[in-house]
Structure formats: structure tokens, C-alpha cells
Amino acid sequence: MEPSSGVGAEKRPPTVDLVKDKNGTDQILLQNPKGASVKISLHGGQVLSWKTEKGDELLFNSTKANSKPPHPVRGGIPICFPQFGTRGSLEQHGFARNKMWLVENNPPALPSFDSTGKAFVDLVLKSSDEDTMRIWPHSFEFHLRVSLALDGNLTLISRVRNINSKPFSFAIAYHTYFSISDISEVRLEGLETLDYLDNLHEKERFTEQGDALTFESEIDRVYLNSKDVVAVFDHERKRTFLIRKEGLPDVVVWNPWEKKARALTDLGDDEYKHMLCVDGAAIEKPITLKPGEEWTGKLNLSLVLST
Numbered sequence: 001m002e003p004s005s006g007v008g009a010e011k012r013p014p015t016v017d018l019v020k021d022k023n024g025t026d027q028i029l030l031q032n033p034k035g036a037s038v039k040i041s042l043h044g045g046q047v048l049s050w051k052t053e054k055g056d057e058l059l060f061n062s063t064k065a066n067s068k069p070p071h072p073v074r075g076g077i078p079i080c081f082p083q084f085g086t087r088g089s090l091e092q093h094g095f096a097r098n099k100m101w102l103v104e105n106n107p108p109a110l111p112s113f114d115s116t117g118k119a120f121v122d123l124v125l126k127s128s129d130e131d132t133m134r135i136w137p138h139s140f141e142f143h144l145r146v147s148l149a150l151d152g153n154l155t156l157i158s159r160v161r162n163i164n165s166k167p168f169s170f171a172i173a174y175h176t177y178f179s180i181s182d183i184s185e186v187r188l189e190g191l192e193t194l195d196y197l198d199n200l201h202e203k204e205r206f207t208e209q210g211d212a213l214t215f216e217s218e219i220d221r222v223y224l225n226s227k228d229v230v231a232v233f234d235h236e237r238k239r240t241f242l243i244r245k246e247g248l249p250d251v252v253v254w255n256p257w258e259k260k261a262r263a264l265t266d267l268g269d270d271e272y273k274h275m276l277c278v279d280g281a282a283i284e285k286p287i288t289l290k291p292g293e294e295w296t297g298k299l300n301l302s303l304v305l306s307t
């Protein structure tokens with residue numbers, strides 16, 4: 001595979017390599033000139049790993065994850081599309097995370113994309129296979145650009161295009177499993193005072209009180225119309241994740257806690273302590289595309305270290 005363009009300030013160029021996992025599934029390994037890396041599986045277009053230049057993993061991956069297609073890996077960033085959860089007639093979280101995506105060598109131009117020093121790859125999921133058409137009879141193209149910048153920031157730009165003659169609607173979530181020291185020690189800021197739909201109370205609507213979120217039991221909520229930046233503070237590890245999003249008004253917050261974790265065969269009993277899902281999403285108001293229209297959504301993840 002050709003390395004991506006953008007040889008910039010650093011001596012070493014960013015690299016893009018095709019590798020295989022133990023099941024023979026193709027994966028893409030992005031590395032920036034400083035040695036930070038991102039691994040993406042073509043199965044689901046799922047980011048599996050995001051590492052700092054020191055090699056610290058920033059995304060949670062379950063030790064019990066089943067990486068054999070068609071199972072999505074429990075961890076990383078599965079993409080929920082065109083349905084979130086059970087809000088629709090499709091399988092939980094839609095089919096995109098279970099499909100094989102393709103590497104796209106000539107994606108439609110992304111005018112605002114600055115490639116300087118970035119390692120990036122373009123993937124695509126098309127509706128053309130019979131299975132997809134049977135369960136969701138809409139012709140679409142889902143273009144996904146995953147890029148790793150010189151400063152280690154990870155960006156996912158999604159473009160969904162309606163290439164049919166009738167409109168369709170979809171929901172989307174980047175189901176991001178952050179790796180954390182201990183769920184009882186982290187704080188989530190940016191969702192104070194927002195309304196949310198509580199999946200643990202039949203999707204009933206509540207309003208968050210004024211404080212940052214801390215965690216002491218199972219949580220499964222969709223916060224509505226959030227600001228474009230939310231932050232996960234992990235004091236023990238002295239690190240903060242900043243989640244910046246565009247075109248993604250909602251934020252899902254999920255942790256299964258002890259009882260549900262035990263019921264999930266692909267999650268270790270205690271592993272819930274070391275993960276927190278915070279998803280940039282568009283759920284409450286599905287996105288509708290008329291024929292020929294395109295939607296763009298962007299998620300940018302960065303790490304801030306404190307001393």
C-alpha cells in the first residue's frame with residue numbers, strides 16, 4: 001500500500017501498512033512520524049487501537065473479545081450505523097460494524113482536509129451487496145477517513161451519500177471505548193444540565209443536574225444536543241480525553257457495570273472498571289438524505305497529559 005502523502009515537518013514520513021490479524025482479517029496500521037499508531041480493521045471499519053508515541057494504549061479492548069467476523073470486537077470504536085441500539089428493526093446497532101469495508105484508493109475529494117504530517121486511510125462501505133439491500137433497501141456509500149495527526153490526534157470523518165432515487169434516514173454513533181484506570185475515579189464533563197434519554201428506564205427523558213458525571217452504577221444514556229467538546233478526566237492516569245465532534249449532536253454514555261458485564265460473554269467480569277464508552281452520535285433526530293445528498297460527521301479525539 002502506498003504511504004499517505006503529507007511528509008512534513010518530521011524526517012520520517014507517516015506510514016500506512018496493511019497487516020493481518022490472527023484470523024486473517026485485513027487491518028490497516030497507521031503510524032505518525034513520532035511513533036504514535038492507530039490500527040483499523042476492515043471488518044466493521046472499526047478502529048481497534050490508538051497508541052501514543054510511548055506505546056500507551058488509549059482505547060479499551062476486552063481480553064475476551066471475539067475478533068472473528070461477523071462479531072464486532074468488544075472495544076475500540078465500532079461504528080453503529082444505520083441504527084443505534086434497538087431503535088429500529090435492524091440488528092442491535094445496525095449492520096455496518098459487522099460488514100467488511102474496502103480500502104478506497106480514490107475517495108471523493110474532501111476539500112477541507114489538511115494532510116500535512118498525517119497518516120490516513122480511506123475506507124468505504126457500499127450498499128451493493130444483497131444481504132444489506134435485503135435488510136435495508138437503500139443505496140448508499142459510507143466513506144470513512146481515519147487519520148492520525150503529528151500530535152497524535154485521531155480523527156474519523158464520515159460521509160454518507162444517498163445514491164438512490166428515494167430518501168432514507170439513519171442514525172450513527174462512534175461507540176468509543178476509552179481505556180480508563182478505574183470507572184469509580186473518572187469524571188465526564190460537558191453534559192451538565194442536558195436532557196438525556198435513559199435506556200435503563202425505557203428511553204424516558206430526564207434532565208442532568210449541574211455537576212460533572214461520576215460513576216457508581218450501570219449507565220446507558222443518550223445525552224441530547226451536547227456542546228461540541230466533552231472531556232473524560234482520569235486523575236489516576238493523569239490524562240484527559242477531549243472528544244470534539246461536528247455534525248453529531250448527541251452523546252452516548254455507557255458502562256455495563258458488574259452484573260451486565262458478567263452477562264456479556266466477550267467482556268471479563270471486572271473489565272467494566274477499565275472502560276467507559278462515550279460516543280459522538282446522531283440518534284434522537286435521525287439524519288435524512290434526499291437523493292444525491294451527502295452528510296458529513298467528524299469525531300476528533302485528543303489526549304491531554306497532566307503532571
Ligand SMILES: O=P(O)(O)OC[C@H]1O[C@@H](O)[C@H](O)[C@@H](O)[C@@H]1O
Pocket residue numbers: 085092093175199220221252254277
Ligand atoms: O453489546 P453491544 O451490542 O455492543 O452493545 C453494547 C451497549 O451499547 C450501548 O451504546 C447501548 O446503549 C447499550 O444498550 C448496549 O448494551
